[in-house]
Amino acid sequence: MAATKPMTVPGIKARKGGTPIVSLTAYDYPTANAIDDLVDFMLVGDSLGMVVHGLPTTQGVTMDMMIMHGQAVMRGARRALVVVDMPFGSFEESRELACRNAVRLMKETGCAAVKLEGGQEMAETIRFMVERGIPVLAHVGLMPQKVAMMGGFKTQGRKSEMAIKVMADAKAVTDAGAFAAVIEGTVEPLAREITETIAIPTIGIGASPACDGQILVVNDMIGLASDYMPKFVKRYAESSDTIRAAVTAYAEDVRARRFPGPEHCFGMPQGA
């Protein structure tokens, strides 16, 4: 049963080891409006580049795209915390640039926090941002913005040197002050060990139930999918099929001239 008090950053952080944190991505007003009371936080993920805009990767996503979608989600959010992703190119260059762009995301959308991908190499930036009042959700393990460097979407932690790196990344972002960390595409023993080791909640995506919470790309789990569908996604609905069935029925009505006339539209009085 969802609580009614608005979710806060400290509230999410305090859920470490407690009731699992429920989160989903959201990219628009109707979705935010529909799921607001069912989730603890909504992430305006840069996955929107792929699942909403049809881009091949998240690398083409811009600050302006994140702001527009962030504003739409904020209009539908009443209780859930809203976190907006920092897109590729908006934070890596320097901690000052990261701070400036995070402040812009927060001011122009009204979101409570930002997320950025990166481990040890981003720790100094995360610390700089947190010290200046910007709550940061970290993201380690598989990092989609680095998909070209990684040679594709590959599960992390199968080899010991990779496992050591992901653990060190998780510890570094925790020490830097992140309030929680997304752990993506990571084998269960490593996700479990990280969850047992770090003091902040781990939010898994393709990283096993051992995490403190879970996140999924909403379009994937409702079956409104792009061409790429990760294997770990459980589909709870087949929305593409529902849309196709509705449009098929509509097309049949139009072709059979069974379409309602103006007397049924916009509440016009009969015979007007």
Ligand code: KIV
């Ligand atoms: O962009 C995104 O949607 C994400 C989630 C997959 C965690 O980063």
